[in-house]
Amino acid sequence: MxxxxxxxxxxxxxxxxxxxxxxxxxSLRNLNYASKEYNEKDPSPLFFNKETQSLLKTLTRINLDVVFRRRKMGQRLLSIPTQKFLTEDQLQEAMRDAENQVENIIQIPPVIKIRKxxxxxxxxxxxxxxxxxxxxxxxxxxxxxxxxxxxxxxxxxxxxxxxxxxxxxxxxxxxxFPLQGKKYRIPQMFQDIYFEDLLKRKEYKFILDKTCVQFEPDSVEYQKFTSITYQYINDNHHFDCLRSTRHFGSMCFFLVWHKIIDNLLLELIQTENVTEANVLLNLYCKIHNVRLDFKETDDLVSVEEYIAKYSEKKAPLELAVQAYKELLRERIELEKGIKRAHGVV
Known part of the structure; x- marks a missing residue:
């Protein structure tokens, strides 16, 4: 009983x-951001789709140096590193264990509809x-x-x-049944003045980690703080602060769901990651049931089509595409010049 x-x-x-x-x-009044919750259509069927998860993982761009970087652990002491001599088979097994550990570390927090x-x-x-x-x-x-x-x-x-x-x-x-790290009362860091200060200091990962511990993913509070953090990152183009973390996939899904991917697309073009730009647009098409012309021979076709049809920031995106084309043209000319200098026809 x-x-x-x-x-x-x-x-x-x-x-x-x-x-x-x-x-x-x-109150969050000083931030001038409105909370955007998943309160109408349920995003979970699309989010948990295998293809969607694969696209989000690609966009996360896993960098082991970032995944295993030093973290803020409070009073917790770091373990002493150990050195081992391994055979080739043992080394391969250790590498597989590390890859599994990476999968756990970058596991994307669930995106689900807000609870009633x-x-x-x-x-x-x-x-x-x-x-x-x-x-x-x-x-x-x-x-x-x-x-x-x-x-x-x-x-x-x-x-x-x-x-x-x-x-x-x-x-x-x-x-x-206390959960480790979760406080009985909402921590002060989520108060207006402290939360805004954390955003200004670019403590995005710290905010999102604490949000995942303190709140349930279908709660109003969780979706409020995550959505405001994502919007702040998007407006300030601080995408690299979350890249290679478990929260980057959730942020990409949020931006695509709410059709505000222009800044992220611009960043991908400017950093010459056009392949990832196509992955982002592929995700956009999947979520909003639209079609773009993806061609393996030309990565910019789908990008230019998106800019013409759906973008709200056409001018900077068109300039970025033009600059990227000019850069490719200059590289081709440079390669031809090097070949001519070496007598290669």
Whole structure:
């Protein structure tokens, strides 16, 4: 039989069960960004599609130096490195283990539709009205249950028995089954002034890592902070700050979903990563069910077609394409000149 425990509302300071702490904690007004949630169409079927995952992984552009770079670990001590002499077979096995480790490190956080509020009344018992002055929370603490499936109910002072809302559920789960790194209360870093300061310092990976730990991917808070971070990165062209991390794929999916890929496309052209630009446009076509002419002999055909049909920043993209063509032309002329200088026809 499931074990039931009760917590009175006075255990939670400032009437936490009466209102969401997010409302009084976060405003984000100074950033001038609107939160963009996945609240209409469900993105998960497209996101978890194997082809989509392959495209996002290609765009992530895995760099082992970045994947295994030094991280901010707080008070955690770094392990002492070890040196080993390996045979060729052992070396190959170690390399395979490292590749599997990379796959785990850059695992893209899930992109799913925002969850619906819980507002389900189980029963109304007027006879219990006034029995208690505060709300009573009952939590099923049976081990082995998924936290999202755990039964958590609230008895109101008026006698109404209802299912707990998402904020209460997360607090109760964190009390009885604490997750490593997650705080019972929302950390101060998500307050307006501190969050803006972190963005200005380009601490994007730190923000997104903490967001993944503190919030569920289908929560309003998670999608608010990730969407604002992605928009800030996009507006400031700081894509390299996330490249080769687990969050780059999520950001690409977000930009494509909301049709704001022009800055990323511009960056890929300017850095001569036209193949990745075509991968990005391939993802755009898959998500929005449009068609572009992809030709293996000319990587710029699809790019120019996208600019003509769908781009909102045609001028800078057209200039970037023209500059890229000029660069290719100069390289071809240079190669011809070198061959002529060496007597190669």
């Amino acid at each position: 499931a074990t039931i425990r009760c917590l009175r509302n006075h255990l939670f300071n400032r009437n936490d069960l009466k209102k969401s702490p997010l409302i009084s904690l976060i 509020p819980i507002d389900v009344i189980i029963s109304c018992d007027p006879a219990l009205k006034g029995l208690e002055e505060s709300k009573m929370v009952f939590t099923d603490i049976t081990f082995g249950l998924n936290n999202s499936e755990r039964l958590i109910v609230i008895r109101e002072p008026c006698g109404t028995l209802r299912h707990a809302d998402w904020d209460t559920r997360e607090r109760m789960n964190q009390i009885y």
